[in-house]
Amino acid sequence: MALYRDQLAEVERDLERGVIEPAEAESARVEVSRRLLAAADAQEKSAGAGRQVLSRKAVAGAIVVAVPVLSLVIYLGLGSPGLPDQPFAARMAAPVSQLPIDALVLRVEEHLKADPKDLRGWEVLGPAYIRQQRYQDAANAWDQAIALGGETALRLAARGEAEVFAANGVVVPTAREDFTKAVALDPHEPRAQYYLGIAEIEDGKKGAAIARWKALIASAPQDAPWRPSIEGELARLENPNAPGPDASQIGAAADMSPEARQKMIEGMVGGLAARLDKAPNDIDGWLRLIRAYGVLGKKPEAEAALAKARKTFAGDAAATARLDDAENSLPK
Amino acid sequence: MIVELGHFALTLAFAVALVQMVVPMIGAHRRDAGLMAIARPAALMQFVLIAMAFGALLFAYLTSDFSVKVVAENSHTTKPLIYKISGVWGNHEGSMVLWVFILSLYGALVALFGRNLPDGLRARVLAVQASIGVAFLGFILFTSNPFVRLDPAPFEGQGLNPLLQDPALAFHPPFLYAGYVGLSMAFSFAIAALIEGRVDASWARWVRPWTLGAWTALTVGIAMGSWWAYYTLGWGGFWFWDPVENASLMPWLVATALLHSAIVAEKRGALKSWTILLAIFAFSLSLVGTFLVRSGVLNSVHAFATDPSRGVVILCILVFFIGGALILYGWRAPVLKAEGLFAPLSREGALMLNNLLLAAAAAAVFIGTLYPLFLDAIGGPKITVGPPFFNMTFAPLMVPLLCLVPLGPLLKWKRSDLVAATERLMGAGVAVIVVMLIVLAVKTHGPWLAALGMGLAAWLVAGAFFELAWRLGLFSVPLAESFRRARRLPRASWGMAMAHGGLGIVVAGIVGMTAWRQELVTALKIGESAELAGYTLTLEQVGMRQGPNYEALVGVIDVKRGGRDLGLMLPEKRRFPVEKQEKTEAAIRTNGFSDLYIVIGDDNGQGAWTLRAYENSLAPWIWAGAIIMAAGGVVSLTDRRYRVGAPARARSRLAAQPAE
Known part of the structure; x- marks a missing residue:
């Protein structure tokens, strides 16, 4: 109703302003009045028809109870009421000793952004990245450390190792260069010697690897932490029939995180598989590969390797028998 | 606590929306003013609650609280502040919260400013609005909950899709x-x-x-x-x-x-x-x-x-x-x-x-x-x-x-006269012919369809102008009178003219861009130059730049036109290490009539860099026109007049019937 009255006033204003002509204004007035009457009619009809059956107090009471109860039920079902906020800044403000490695890495990164010339920071970051499986980042961190502090056997070996991990365990040429330089600086650098040996195995120079590792063990202190693992590998290299790289032996492996170790094993296995693809006529190699796949829980790969080996040694009864044994000893 | 409070606010909003959906509707049906009256406070409350939930989510993003799953999945500490904010809706869950937040805002506006609506209509409108709210709040809570927590929380987030940054x-x-x-x-x-x-x-x-x-x-x-x-x-x-x-x-x-x-x-x-x-x-x-x-x-x-x-x-x-x-x-x-x-x-x-x-x-x-x-x-x-x-x-x-x-705005309500309306558009018709002739004269090799397109654009712009001119009596009454009329002209009329004129500018932009854009794809070594549409582009240098959360390959390109140095343009190719994605950032230089648009690509292996450059004729007009259209909408919105059309009655019926 109010609207139509306003519209009528509007018509008058328009007329006054000369926006519309008198004849137009007249007909507009008639039309609005007609609508106004209709609206008044409708209002009359609807007035007095209202009824009130529900008690307002009852409705209000029901709402006041139902809303909190319903929302609380849903919230308790979906929410985590006991979990406080964990804003980033507050978590980082905790004492260093309580911070997990991820947080420490962030802190060091933050620090290095402000002061990228801090050699110590990069040296801390390198191994931490390896723990986080950020191998390429680790290699980059060692790049920085070498750029700032110069080449040392330890830094070179660490960078090479990061590169090996980044390449899924393959001793890539750049890594090999690093290891070679490292042993030139310090022939007793164990990691460099170890990976150079791996590289030689990848090249098919088993003898050279054996000699290298033997020399390394001979010159090492009796209590070197990496000693048992390299001795195990050496034993396997000298006697291929010995059990393959099984989890317990590798478990003694040096100061590596489980993930890194897994990665290393997979890399070694990959290298073996690649070599067998090129030179398949090596029954011991095949058996080792099949066993390794078995231990790693890679059944399809183990079976594929088994099939390939059977094909290679199709006419060789002795070899086939050994392959049968290997198949039977695979974990089901 | 804030995050959990936000979650609780969201469930509370769901319950309130349920009430708002059911009670006022029953009230309107029974004409019970008391039940209908619940709609208004409920709509306001729903808005406040969803605003709290939205605020809690925003808070989690701003403080990088990675114990909230969506934050961990879509944010990162190094992300600039603006993208921490926009990260709230840069993912499915958060965008749905934004959706209901705006929905409840509209509901609250009806509750606040809808006093002159009939009670029954207002109650029903708010109830229907609440039913949409219920559907979406339920959808959010039960299938896409943004308040899902992670425990233990990661220390760093996974970042936001660079395309959205x-x-x-x-x-x-x-x-x-x-x-x-x-x-x-x-x-x-x-x-x-x-x-x-x-x-x-x-x-x-x-x-x-x-x-x-x-x-x-x-x-x-x-x-x-x-x-x-x-x-x-x-x-x-x-x-x-x-x-x-x-x-x-x-x-x-x-x-x-x-x-x-x-x-x-x-x-x-x-x-x-x-x-x-x-x-x-x-x-x-x-x-x-x-x-x-x-x-x-x-x-x-x-x-x-x-x-x-x-x-x-x-x-x-x-x-x-x-x-x-x-x-x-x-x-x-x-x-x-x-x-x-x-x-x-x-x-x-x-x-x-x-x-x-x-x-x-x-x-x-x-x-x-x-x-x-x-x-x-x-x-x-x-x-x-x-x-x-x-x-x-x-x-x-x-x-x-x-x-x-x-033509539309010049016709009268109820019954009109095409001749009278077209007469008023004579000026626009002249403008169209002039524009088409200019286009044909300047772009002699261009597609002839472009001239028609530009004519259409001119028709729209000039049409909007002459419509206004007619209303203001611009060429028939003294200027002072026109000015007086201009001040009294309803804002809605200004808004309409802007929207229609803006549309013409958009059309011009689209036609220019489609018909006349020029393209250059080349590989340049440092110091080499290429020509495009009268511009000389010289690759001065290529370098790396460190952004807040990306590193960018930057091409430094010197632009000259007719011997005049127009400065440097810096197209970038950004690499986001956290998200492991790349994004090109074109360098665009506009003079209001056309854009020079340069993209840098990869090193082609022979010491040269791939460059793609475009001269986009009238491209800026597309967005300028759209903004003018939107501005027309805003101007129109400020016109709160009640409106009534003044019908023009057919002359013959004037005497016979005073009203139908």
Whole structure:
């Protein structure tokens, strides 16, 4: 109703302003009045028809109870009421000793952004990245450390190792260069010697690897932490029939995180598989590969390797028998 | 605590929305003022609660609280502040919260400013609005909850899709949603009117500003999206007929139609039933847009959700609201009385033609967008409907519409005289001929169709100008009188002229970009130069730059034109290490009439860098025009006058019948 009255006033204003002509204004007035009457009619009809059956107090009471109860039920079902906020800044403000490695890495990164010339920071970051499986980042961190502090056997070996991990365990040429330089600086650098040996195995120079590792063990202190693992590998290299790289032996492996170790094993296995693809006529190699796949829980790969080996040694009864044994000893 | 409080606020909002959906509707049915009165406080409370939830989520992003799953998945400590904010809606869960936040904002506005609405209508509108809220709040809480926590929490987030780390795209969704959700108001009003069985002028008066507001926001949102595509996707296209773009174009087309038909409904009481149908379709297409974008049916940067169960829920919501509304319409529409007869040649007739063309255009886009999906869904062959389809269907519908745009405002209500209207457009006709002649003279080798296109653009701009000139009596009365009239001219008229003129500028931009853009693809060594459209581009240097969360390859290109040094342009190729993605950042230099657009590519291995450069004629006009259109919407919105059309009665009937 109010609207139509306003519209009528509007018509008058328009007329006054000369926006519309008198004849137009007249007909507009008639039309609005007609609508106004209709609206008044409708209002009359609807007035007095209202009824009130529900008690307002009852409705209000029901709402006041139902809303909190319903929302609380849903919230308790979906929410985590006991979990406080964990804003980033507050978590980082905790004492260093309580911070997990991820947080420490962030802190060091933050620090290095402000002061990228801090050699110590990069040296801390390198191994931490390896723990986080950020191998390429680790290699980059060692790049920085070498750029700032110069080449040392330890830094070179660490960078090479990061590169090996980044390449899924393959001793890539750049890594090999690093290891070679490292042993030139310090022939007793164990990691460099170890990976150079791996590289030689990848090249098919088993003898050279054996000699290298033997020399390394001979010159090492009796209590070197990496000693048992390299001795195990050496034993396997000298006697291929010995059990393959099984989890317990590798478990003694040096100061590596489980993930890194897994990665290393997979890399070694990959290298073996690649070599067998090129030179398949090596029954011991095949058996080792099949066993390794078995231990790693890679059944399809183990079976594929088994099939390939059977094909290679199709006419060789002795070899086939050994392959049968290997198949039977695979974990089901 | 804040995060959990936000979660609780969201569940509370859900319960409040349930009350708001049920109680006022019963109240309106029983004409119980007490029950109806619950709608207003409930709408306000719902808004406050959802605002709290939204605020809590924002807080979690700002403080990088990675114990909140969506934050851990979509944020990162090194991300600049603006993208921490935009990260809130840069993912499925958060964008849905933004959606209901805007929905509740509109509901609260009705509650606050809807005092002059009849009680029953207001109660029903808020109840319908709440039912949409219930559906989406339920969807959020039970299938896409943004408050899911991680314990233990990671120390670093996974970052945000670099494509979304962009100023235009950061604020594109809020505008788009303001538009989509604004159409929910028109929808709620339509449903309330159907339930009530009555559509009167106050109904139409209420629907118009909401539709206008939604349309304005949608225009800005679409323009931002297209601008983003222009400078980010690396080859300077501005519209790809991509389904996601179409999803926003369809509601825009229908909202445009609704805007015009609501004028008729308000001023003349005609086309009511059609207006209601358009209101239903406009919001339905908004929902379809949400569905298309969110369900993962469309594989694009926007498809955050790839969880099929969500798609099913959205589909159910869609079926319920669209199907329910259409059934209600089929049942109740015959009750609506038509008033205000009019002759075919009248303002109403023109607006109706406008509606038919816009609706047909929306249908064409709809078919082009959904037919391939439909075919795929029933196991048919995979087809793609590309630009050729849209050029063949959309353009032929748009051209006559654009030709008629300047004519409409000059026609009188009820019954008009085409000759009188065309006389007033003589000036515009002259402008068209002049522009076409200039185009043909300057671009002698250019496609002749471009001259027609530019003529059409001139027709729109000049048409808007001469329409205003006529209203102000610019060439017939003294200047002082014109000035007086200009001050009294309703804002809505200014807004309309701006919107129509802006449309002309958009058309000019599109024609210029389509007909005259020039392209150069080359590989340059440092110090080498190439020529494009009179510009000399010299690659001075290539270097690396460290951004806050990316590193960029930067080409330094010196631009000269006619011996004059125009400065350096710096196209970038950014690499985001956290997200492991790359993004090109074109360098764009504009002079208002054309853009010089340069993209740097990779090193080609021989010491040279791939460069792509474009001269995009009139490209900036596309977005300038869109902004003018949106500004027209805003100007119009400030006009709060009640409106009534002054009908021009046929002379012969003047004596015979004082009123029909």
